[in-house]
Amino acid sequence: xxxxxxxxxxxxxxxxxxxxxxxxxxxxxxxxxxxxxxxxxxxxxxxxxxxxxxxxxxxxxxxxxxxxxxxxxxxxxxxxxxxxxxxxxxxxxxxxxxxxxxxxxxxxxxxxxxxxxxxxxxxxxxxxxxxxxxxxxxxxxxxxxxxxx
Numbered sequence: 338x339x340x341x342x343x344x345x346x347x348x349x350x351x352x353x354x355x356x357x358x359x360x361x362x363x364x365x366x367x368x369x370x371x372x373x374x375x376x377x378x379x380x381x382x383x384x385x386x387x388x389x390x391x392x393x394x395x396x397x398x399x400x401x402x403x404x405x406x407x408x409x410x411x412x413x414x415x416x417x418x419x420x421x422x423x424x425x426x427x428x429x430x431x432x433x434x435x436x437x438x439x440x441x442x443x444x445x446x447x448x449x450x451x452x453x454x455x456x457x458x459x460x461x462x463x464x465x466x467x468x469x470x471x472x473x474x475x476x477x478x479x480x481x482x483x484x485x486x
Contacts, residue, residue: 344365345363345364346366347364358382361376361383361384362375362383363375377389377390378391391426391438394441394477397473398424398443398474399441401471401474402443402467402468402471402473402474403420403445403467405470406420406445406463406464406467409463409467415449415451415453415454415455416451416453417450418450419448420445420447422446425442426441426479427439427440437479438477441479441480441481443481443484444486445485445486446486457485460485464483464485468483
């Protein structure tokens with residue numbers, strides 16, 4: 338159906354704050370015009386001012402959910418004025434060793450500008466449908482919760 342590309346570039350340099358190890362800083366190119374400065378999470382010697390892979394995963398899921406939600410709302414005659422989400426990913430240790438993003442919690446806040454507005458039950462159904470349709474949610478084994486304010 339479609340293909341999506343990301344070019345990840347890392348060049349060997351010394352870590353700025355920890356002698357004897359390498360920099361975790363990298364660049365992710367999505368096109369000639371779109372670049373994200375990334376790094377490991379600061380807990381893992383990354384640069385806090387750069388996006389880390391866990392944040393990129395959380396934002397990919399939250400963005401996908403939002404875009405699907407907006408499409409469903411438009412199709413049902415709801416006009417969304419604004420949408421924000423303070424999404425959170427939780428990294429946990431696996432029983433068999435290693436770590437993983439075990440849970441992502443979406444906390445969307447939606448404001449509607451149309452006369453037609455969903456009640457609480459309809460809003461929950463809209464988010465449920467958005468979750469079921471989200472390509473990213475369908476691609477990961479991480480537990481996803483949607484907590485509507």
